[in-house]
Amino acid sequence: MKQVEVLIIGAGPAGLSAADILLEAGASVAIVDRSDRVGGQLTKQTHMFFGSQAHYASKRGIDILTILFDKIKHHPNLHMFTNTTVAGLYPDKVVACVQESRYFTLQAKAIIVATGASEKSLPFENNDLPGVYAAGAVQTLMNVYGVKPGDKVLMVGSGNIGLIVTYQLMQAGVIVPMLVEAAETISGYLVHASKIKRLGVDLRMRTSVKRALGTKHVEGAQIWQLDEQWQGIPGTEETIPVDTICLAVGLSPLTELLQQIGAEVTYINELGGHVPRLNDRFETTVDGVFACGDVAGIEEASSAMIAGTIAGLEAALKRGYKIENVAERRASLHASLATLRSGPHAAKIRKGHEKLGVKS
Amino acid sequence: MIEKTGVPSKEAVLEQFPERIVLVKPKAIIECYKEIPCNPCSTSCPFDAIHVPEDINVRPTIDFDACTGCGICVYHCPGLAITVMQVKDQKVMMKIPYEFTPLPKVGEQRNVLDRSGAVLTQGTITKVQTSPKQEKTALIHVEMDAAHLHDAITIEVTHGSHES
Numbered sequence: 001m002k003q004v005e006v007l008i009i010g011a012g013p014a015g016l017s018a019a020d021i022l023l024e025a026g027a028s029v030a031i032v033d034r035s036d037r038v039g040g041q042l043t044k045q046t047h048m049f050f051g052s053q054a055h056y057a058s059k060r061g062i063d064i065l066t067i068l069f070d071k072i073k074h075h076p077n078l079h080m081f082t083n084t085t086v087a088g089l090y091p092d093k094v095v096a097c098v099q100e101s102r103y104f105t106l107q108a109k110a111i112i113v114a115t116g117a118s119e120k121s122l123p124f125e126n127n128d129l130p131g132v133y134a135a136g137a138v139q140t141l142m143n144v145y146g147v148k149p150g151d152k153v154l155m156v157g158s159g160n161i162g163l164i165v166t167y168q169l170m171q172a173g174v175i176v177p178m179l180v181e182a183a184e185t186i187s188g189y190l191v192h193a194s195k196i197k198r199l200g201v202d203l204r205m206r207t208s209v210k211r212a213l214g215t216k217h218v219e220g221a222q223i224w225q226l227d228e229q230w231q232g233i234p235g236t237e238e239t240i241p242v243d244t245i246c247l248a249v250g251l252s253p254l255t256e257l258l259q260q261i262g263a264e265v266t267y268i269n270e271l272g273g274h275v276p277r278l279n280d281r282f283e284t285t286v287d288g289v290f291a292c293g294d295v296a297g298i299e300e301a302s303s304a305m306i307a308g309t310i311a312g313l314e315a316a317l318k319r320g321y322k323i324e325n326v327a328e329r330r331a332s333l334h335a336s337l338a339t340l341r342s343g344p345h346a347a348k349i350r351k352g353h354e355k356l357g358v359k360s
Numbered sequence: 361m362i363e364k365t366g367v368p369s370k371e372a373v374l375e376q377f378p379e380r381i382v383l384v385k386p387k388a389i390i391e392c393y394k395e396i397p398c399n400p401c402s403t404s405c406p407f408d409a410i411h412v413p414e415d416i417n418v419r420p421t422i423d424f425d426a427c428t429g430c431g432i433c434v435y436h437c438p439g440l441a442i443t444v445m446q447v448k449d450q451k452v453m454m455k456i457p458y459e460f461t462p463l464p465k466v467g468e469q470r471n472v473l474d475r476s477g478a479v480l481t482q483g484t485i486t487k488v489q490t491s492p493k494q495e496k497t498a499l500i501h502v503e504m505d506a507a508h509l510h511d512a513i514t515i516e517v518t519h520g521s522h523e524s
């Protein structure tokens with residue numbers, strides 16, 4: 001069995017940031033990602049990012065990715081395994097990997113789980129009809145492969161992902177006549193909502209999809225208004241002629257591997273689902289197994305990068321490496337994270353962390 | 361109410377404008393109505409006219425005396441929440457960010473839209489600024505009747521018929 005020092009699962013912003021500081025400290029690092037492209041969600045983000053300029057705000061996701069990866073990609077102590085899925089994590093940090101049809105195992109001294117999240121679906125009649133897509137799939141089609149998912153799209157969900165993907169669809173020449181949201185108010189940043197509203201998108205609150213219309217492919221969507229209990233109100237149905245329904249209804253952390261290795265996880269609605277219990281070194285309840293990024297609670301790339309750096313720093317210290325000015329760096333990383341989580345938009349995250357019993 | 365519609369109230373919009381006399385020179389109008397963790401407007405301004413404190417959740421504030429109307433913040437703002445406005449000879453000169461292809465051409469007439477997406481009037485494109493520094497956000501200069509100062513926000517998108 002091949003031995004590796006620190007194994008990072010997931011090459012998104014969290015995993016790459018962890019790798020960067022570990023390599024700097026002198027550790028040897030293996031990164032495994034099931035995709036053929038490095039970068040996780042960043043590969044699909046063609047829009048300018050928010051956040052502090054110190055953390056790449058105003059740059060586009062794909063360009064941030066290039067900056068992150070260029071820093072480390074030629075490092076002699078880095079081993080990349082792309083197209084490789086971690087299928088299992090076992091005691092003694094044995095990692096089962098599948099690369100195409102090849103199966104192999106690695107053994108690590110420390111593991112950082114940065115697997116990100118998967119998209120949630122929405123139950124409605126005919127939701128398996130071709131033409132019903134998750135927002136991530138739509139983004140991959142458009143921004144990675146340059147293919148339009150359809151000509152006319154109904155967007156479901158007013159979080160930042162729904163708002164941003166709507167804008168990206170419009171940039172690709174796709175018509176988005178309407179966006180529906182079950183909640184009473186827009187849940188993403190208002191600047192993103194205003195950006196599509198002024199270009200003519202009808203934003204409907206307290207509205208959801210009742211059924212997808214069509215037999216072989218989506219030919220329309222029947223929407224209806226929701227009452228206070230989020231139940232559809234009969235008689236309020238409307239038919240929207242679209243060929244695509246795009247679901248941007250949330251993400252849930254990919255914690256299966258952590259559960260497999262015996263790390264304690266708790267269901268916290270505000271953080272997207274099951275999340276690991278972490279100490280302030282971002283270590284799970286299993287010694288030497290760390291977690292960071294969306295897998296530890298749905299947030300942002302900006303926070304994923306900082307959390308990844310913290311997890312990497314702590315893993316390096318645990319392996320016995322020295323990091324210059326460690327106290328200062330640690331404090332400043334935690335302070336940046338706290339700032340990102342201090343605004344009104346992060347109220348949900350703060351509440352989730354409170355339930356989990358950690359300080360943000 | 362902006363939280364439901366994405367359209368700010370008229371009062372909220374007016375609060376972002378300086379007195380009319382100030383707009384004989386071009387000034388940035390910032391429409392960032394809710395706290396978000398974001399600050400490129402402030403860090404990109406070469407004249408230090410926009411301020412966001414250390415706590416980047418705080419909404420940006422602008423010093424109209426310091427603002428030259430250069431438009432740099434307009435294409436650095438990821439929320440596309442900034443325009444530059446000037447009123448001269450009964451005309452509004454507006455600078456907006458634009459991220460669609462094909463870009464409008466100088467001299468072209470385009471529908472000008474208000475914050476709800478309704479067509480207000482026609483405007484004339486007077487300048488189209490692009491540069492590698494701007495990445496993929498162009499700065500478009502549009503001229504229209506001064507009556508639309510407080511309502512104009514962008515131009516209608518037209519997609520080329522032969523796009524790939």
Ligand SMILES: Cc1cc2nc3c(=O)[nH]c(=O)nc-3n(C[C@H](O)[C@H](O)[C@H](O)COP(=O)(O)OP(=O)(O)OC[C@H]3O[C@@H](n4cnc5c(N)ncnc54)[C@H](O)[C@@H]3O)c2cc1C
Nearest residue numbers: 010012013014033034040041086115116293294300301302
């Ligand atoms: C439409 C959209 C817009 C966004 N806009 C912004 C924004 O403006 N600003 C911002 O800060 N954030 C934004 N985000 C959020 C940001 O992209 C994510 O929060 C961030 O990518 C999370 O980083 P991560 O490294 O935790 O996970 P990810 O980026 O999801 O990466 C996880 C990686 O793990 C891999 N993986 C998962 N399971 C396995 C396995 N079993 N084996 C091997 N590999 C595995 C995946 O292939 C993936 O590459 C946006 C997200 C979306 C979807």
Ligand code: SF4
Nearest residue numbers: 405427428430431433
């Ligand atoms: S227009 Fe120019 S001077 Fe005015 S705030 Fe923006 S960047 Fe600064």
Ligand code: SF4
Nearest residue numbers: 392398400401437439
């Ligand atoms: S850059 Fe734009 S979105 Fe960000 S704080 Fe400034 S005005 Fe608001």
